[in-house]
Amino acid sequence: MIEPTRGLSALQLGDLWEYRELLYFLVWRDVKVRYKQTVLGALWAILQPFLTMVVFTLLFNRIARISSADLPYPLFSYAGLLVWTFFSQSLSQSSGSLVGSANLIKKVYFPRLVIPASAVLAALVDFVVAAPMVAVLMAYYGVAPNPALVALPVFLLLAMAAALGAGLWLAALNVEYRDVRYAIPFVVQLWLFLTPVIYPADTVIGWLEHKGLPGWLVALNPMTGVVEGFRWALFGAPENPWPLTLVSAVITGILLVTGSLYFHSMERSFADIA
Amino acid sequence: MADVVIRAEGLSKHYRLGRGPKYKNLRESLTGLARHPLRYLRRPTLEMIWALSDVSFSVGRGEVVGVIGHNGAGKSTLLKILSRITEPTAGRAEVTGRVGSLLEVGTGFHSELTGRENIYLNGAILGMRRAEIARKFDEIVAFAEIERFLDTQVKHYSSGMYLRLAFAVAAHMDPEIMLVDEVLAVGDAAFQKKCLGKMEQVAAAGRTVLFVSHNMASIVSLCGRAIRLGSGKLVDDGPAQEVVQRYLQSVATQEIVNLADRRDREGDGSVRMTGVRIESLDRDSVIRPTSRLRVSLDYCSDKPLVYAKFLVGVYDLGGKGAFLLDSEATGGLPETLPPVGTVVCETEPINLTPGRCFLNLAVIKGAGMADYVQSACYLDVEPDDVFGTGKLPTRSWMLCIVRHSWHLQPSDVNGGSAPAGGHPGQAEAR
Numbered sequence: 001m002i003e004p005t006r007g008l009s010a011l012q013l014g015d016l017w018e019y020r021e022l023l024y025f026l027v028w029r030d031v032k033v034r035y036k037q038t039v040l041g042a043l044w045a046i047l048q049p050f051l052t053m054v055v056f057t058l059l060f061n062r063i064a065r066i067s068s069a070d071l072p073y074p075l076f077s078y079a080g081l082l083v084w085t086f087f088s089q090s091l092s093q094s095s096g097s098l099v100g101s102a103n104l105i106k107k108v109y110f111p112r113l114v115i116p117a118s119a120v121l122a123a124l125v126d127f128v129v130a131a132p133m134v135a136v137l138m139a140y141y142g143v144a145p146n147p148a149l150v151a152l153p154v155f156l157l158l159a160m161a162a163a164l165g166a167g168l169w170l171a172a173l174n175v176e177y178r179d180v181r182y183a184i185p186f187v188v189q190l191w192l193f194l195t196p197v198i199y200p201a202d203t204v205i206g207w208l209e210h211k212g213l214p215g216w217l218v219a220l221n222p223m224t225g226v227v228e229g230f231r232w233a234l235f236g237a238p239e240n241p242w243p244l245t246l247v248s249a250v251i252t253g254i255l256l257v258t259g260s261l262y263f264h265s266m267e268r269s270f271a272d273i274a
Numbered sequence: 275m276a277d278v279v280i281r282a283e284g285l286s287k288h289y290r291l292g293r294g295p296k297y298k299n300l301r302e303s304l305t306g307l308a309r310h311p312l313r314y315l316r317r318p319t320l321e322m323i324w325a326l327s328d329v330s331f332s333v334g335r336g337e338v339v340g341v342i343g344h345n346g347a348g349k350s351t352l353l354k355i356l357s358r359i360t361e362p363t364a365g366r367a368e369v370t371g372r373v374g375s376l377l378e379v380g381t382g383f384h385s386e387l388t389g390r391e392n393i394y395l396n397g398a399i400l401g402m403r404r405a406e407i408a409r410k411f412d413e414i415v416a417f418a419e420i421e422r423f424l425d426t427q428v429k430h431y432s433s434g435m436y437l438r439l440a441f442a443v444a445a446h447m448d449p450e451i452m453l454v455d456e457v458l459a460v461g462d463a464a465f466q467k468k469c470l471g472k473m474e475q476v477a478a479a480g481r482t483v484l485f486v487s488h489n490m491a492s493i494v495s496l497c498g499r500a501i502r503l504g505s506g507k508l509v510d511d512g513p514a515q516e517v518v519q520r521y522l523q524s525v526a527t528q529e530i531v532n533l534a535d536r537r538d539r540e541g542d543g544s545v546r547m548t549g550v551r552i553e554s555l556d557r558d559s560v561i562r563p564t565s566r567l568r569v570s571l572d573y574c575s576d577k578p579l580v581y582a583k584f585l586v587g588v589y590d591l592g593g594k595g596a597f598l599l600d601s602e603a604t605g606g607l608p609e610t611l612p613p614v615g616t617v618v619c620e621t622e623p624i625n626l627t628p629g630r631c632f633l634n635l636a637v638i639k640g641a642g643m644a645d646y647v648q649s650a651c652y653l654d655v656e657p658d659d660v661f662g663t664g665k666l667p668t669r670s671w672m673l674c675i676v677r678h679s680w681h682l683q684p685s686d687v688n689g690g691s692a693p694a695g696g697h698p699g700q701a702e703a704r
Contacts, residue, residue: 002356002358002361002362002367002369021398022398024398025399026398028395029384029391029395032386032387032391033386036386103382104399106359108377108382108401109357109358109359109375110399110401271354272289
């Protein structure tokens with residue numbers, strides 16, 4: 001049945017399941033192609049957060065004296081960077097994904113959601129490659145893992161949802177407004193500074209409360225709850241990330257739902273204007 | 275038609291012109307909104323182009339239907355709507371069964387991946403299951419004839435190998451309804467033949483096929499029925515042979531009127547052919563099977579033409595090529611031509627049986643197509659008593675007619691290897 005869709009009809013999540021094999025192959029392609037003809041290959045996935053961590057440690061810890069919640073700063077920042085890198089990769093890849101796949105969109109039918117979703121999943125592979133480095137650093141600094149580790153996937157899922165939510169918005173916008181392509185690197189860069197990767201969220205909460213504002217405002221950035229929760233699951237510090245995580249999760253939920261709706265409302269015209 | 279698998283009712287699709295499908299930019303939109311807030315509320319007054327308007331038809335299970343029409347008649351839009359790539363603006367279509375659409379071969383091929391990897395990727399994109407691809411894998415590889423290069427990156431393939439592989443994957447989709455757009459128009463003759471063979475198999479297997487092509491010969495040979503679109507409307511529907519015949523007749527009669535007004539042309543537009551005249555060099559200017567022709571082509575451009583090549587292709591009503599007049603092959607035109615002018619081609623006897631032929635015209639500048647008009651005009655070859663016996667092969671039987679002579683080989687042994695007597699240009703019976 002083919003007819004003009006009006007308004008926001010169902011999101012066709014069933015269709016997405018139907019096309020799971022395509023999703024799998026697109027992820028597989030992205031992963032396979034990403035490090036072709038590179039010397040270091042998948043090592044890049046570790047090098048990026050690792051070298052950034054080294055620079056951050058020098059600049060922000062040794063020189064600017066930013067505290068790191070009683071953790072060795074390299075460990076503190078690597079954990080943050082690990083999940084941040086996943087988020088920023090997912091976001092920038094998924095934002096450009098529709099335009100990058102214009103030739104597919106114009107010639108074959110499949111639920112368009114598959115494309116940004118595959119970009120996010122492909123970034124997950126890099127995350128998996130870079131993750132064991134945390135264990136190495138923990139062993140080196142003698143930080144023992146704690147039982148909260150089981151909650152780690154929750155925060156990872158939250159990061160995926162946030163990346164997909166923002167990615168859906170930007171991918172759909174990018175089809176019509178190519179400005180998005182230029183805005184993304186900039187947005188990602190600023191977003192990093194607004195997220196407690198370099199500094200602990202406590203610093204900002206303290207500042208907010210000093211100004212007479214509620215501390216949870218910091219979690220309006222969905223990545224705040226993710227990064228804080230991620231560190232909590234790994235190191236048990238900060239002590240209680242849940243209030244922040246909850247606020248961030250609500251924002252993420254809103255982002256994801258509105259993103260899906262907008263994406264779906266634009267989906268019908270992708271083939272005409274991509 | 276008891277078992278209808280495609281039912282289209284009033285399908286329409288329009289595209290906006292002017293503001294266009296091109297890049298938009300946020301700033302322009304915002305300033306536009308600020309300056310003319312009302313204009314945004316009156317959107318539909320923008321110039322629209324109806325790629326399809328009110329097209330209704332239905333296709334029964336197992337029917338093989340050809341879709342014909344000029345470039346821009348809406349054929350591809352129709353297939354895109356039926357394969358759900360784009361949505362209709364109005365109307366609806368019901369499609370029952372698994373649809374495989376083949377609007378292009380090799381969609382989603384990745385040049386960095388190997389042949390093997392691309393088979394899986396492309397298969398998945400075309401909607402095949404992994405198990406299904408695995409099952410057909412050997413067949414696909416054999417069809418594409420790329421066994422030795424299976425683990426070579428596709429970017430190292432020759433274009434022929436690439437096409438063969440791409441088509442092989444597509445040909446092994448197993449849909450109930452297949453939508454095919456002009457994909458057979460690629461590759462060399464042997465490959466095309468193979469593709470057509472595969473298409474015949476698909477059609478014979480009782481699959482429903484919607485097949486867009488400009489090749490009238492393959493439409494007639496593959497399809498039982500054809501529909502014709504013209505300017506987005508359904509203008510003809512019936513047995514393929516008849517629809518094709520009527521189509522070619524109509525192109526021939528209407529288009530000779532004014533070449534300059536033809537909209538459905540291809541090429542970058544740097545040169546435009548504005549007129550074409552065909553004259554017989556016979557004294558009474560009747561075109562006969564043995565006439566020599568003079569074809570005059572008017573063209574215009576804003577700059578002098580450097581290394582331009584003019585092509586005139588002559589085809590019978592079934593779309594089979596009879597001969598090509600190629601200014602590059604013969605030479606004779608100066609390297610630089612004035613911006614506006616007329617080039618003239620004179621031929622030897624055309625040797626065509628009586629009947630109608632149509633002409634495709636093209637100007638190629640350097641590597642690029644500058645202007646290309648299909649079915650720009652026609653020529654009618656009048657019957658003539660070529661052999662002086664009143665006997666003549668007909669068009670339905672043969673396309674060419676060649677003067678020739680017969681004689682009995684003398685029984686003398688020594689004369690056995692002597693060339694046949696008589697001059698080729700001279701019919702002996704005269």
